[in-house]
Amino acid sequence: MTGYRGRFAPSPTGPLHFGSLVAAVGSALDARSQGGEWLLRMEDVDTPRNVPGAADDILRTLAAFGFEWDGPVLWQSRRRDAYAAALEHLCQAGWAYACACSRKEIADSATRPAVDGGLAYPGTCRNGLPPGRAARAWRLRVTDEETAFTDRVQGRQTQRLERDVGDFVLRRADGLFAYQLAVVVDDAWQGVTDIVRGADLLDSTPRQIGLQRCLGYPQPRYAHLPVAANAAGEKLSKQTRAPVLDRNRAAAELVRALHFLGQRAPVELALSRPAEVWDWARQHWDFTALPRQRSIALANFP
Numbered sequence: 001m002t003g004y005r006g007r008f009a010p011s012p013t014g015p016l017h018f019g020s021l022v023a024a025v026g027s028a029l030d031a032r033s034q035g036g037e038w039l040l041r042m043e044d045v046d047t048p049r050n051v052p053g054a055a056d057d058i059l060r061t062l063a064a065f066g067f068e069w070d071g072p073v074l075w076q077s078r079r080r081d082a083y084a085a086a087l088e089h090l091c092q093a094g095w096a097y098a099c100a101c102s103r104k105e106i107a108d109s110a111t112r113p114a115v116d117g118g119l120a121y122p123g124t125c126r127n128g129l130p131p132g133r134a135a136r137a138w139r140l141r142v143t144d145e146e147t148a149f150t151d152r153v154q155g156r157q158t159q160r161l162e163r164d165v166g167d168f169v170l171r172r173a174d175g176l177f178a179y180q181l182a183v184v185v186d187d188a189w190q191g192v193t194d195i196v197r198g199a200d201l202l203d204s205t206p207r208q209i210g211l212q213r214c215l216g217y218p219q220p221r222y223a224h225l226p227v228a229a230n231a232a233g234e235k236l237s238k239q240t241r242a243p244v245l246d247r248n249r250a251a252a253e254l255v256r257a258l259h260f261l262g263q264r265a266p267v268e269l270a271l272s273r274p275a276e277v278w279d280w281a282r283q284h285w286d287f288t289a290l291p292r293q294r295s296i297a298l299a300n301f302p
């Protein structure tokens with residue numbers, strides 16, 4: 001092993017579709033081509049969004065496609081104590097604070113859009129809860145310094161968290177821990193050195209880097225792959241009715257994912273077995289051939 005440790009971290013909100021397959025293939029091959037480990041984490045922390053049976057279905061699909069992960073699957077729903085401890089640490093250090101604002105109050109008082117299409121939190125509860133108000137959520141106090149990093153695929157990225165996002169939620173009003181906190185705590189706890197995932201998460205990376213700094217965690221390397229979009233330019237997802245992957249066509253779908261990632265896999269491999277596609281892909285994985293785009297419409301893709 002080389003000290004490289006990667007991971008794939010699906011959310012069980014539905015079956016795997018071609019877009020998630022692309023992220024899984026890219027992260028697995030980046031890890032294996034460097035003699036690294038590759039872990040699997042089920043991001044089921046947002047329990048109301050979990051679809052019953054989806055996690056098992058994802059695991060079965062990954063196995064049928066010939067993915068081999070190292071060690072047991074990490075389930076975020078079993079990690080709440082770790083997230084609570086991290087939040088406690090952030091509160092003690094003065095980084096996190098309680099917030100009483102409702103969605104409506106934020107909508108009425110916010111003045112700036114946020115990168116994720118929402119509104120940047122205007123900082124109402126930053127200096128303490130208003131008299132008579134109770135804590136609903138917990139937020140991270142961000143700064144207005146530039147957060148910069150160089151993505152291995154997408155190049156240099158910069159954000160100013162206070163301007164572009166605002167103090168963001170770590171624990172929600174419904175008591176659930178936010179993805180941003182869970183992902184950072186788990187990546188550090190699992191010793192992940194390299195994050196390879198879809199470019200839909202590029203804009204949340206500065207938040208994750210901000211949290212890593214507050215928690216004293218090392219910063220992993222990042223590589224954000226283009227996401228697969230439909231003809232309307234929307235990311236493939238359950239909401240956009242992405243077709244479910246056919247386990248009986250695993251080799252063909254793997255070859256299609258490799259082509260999407262700019263790899264010149266021979267088309268005949270589509271008629272072979274997944275193990276043969278993996279053999280080819282491990283030997284020929286070419287990181288420099290990855291398209292440096294945030295999204296690619298499947299309609300424009302053979």
Ligand code: GLU
Binds near residue numbers: 008009011197201
């Ligand atoms: N669970 C996230 C998703 O399915 C991925 C998180 C990550 O890779 O950091 O979109």
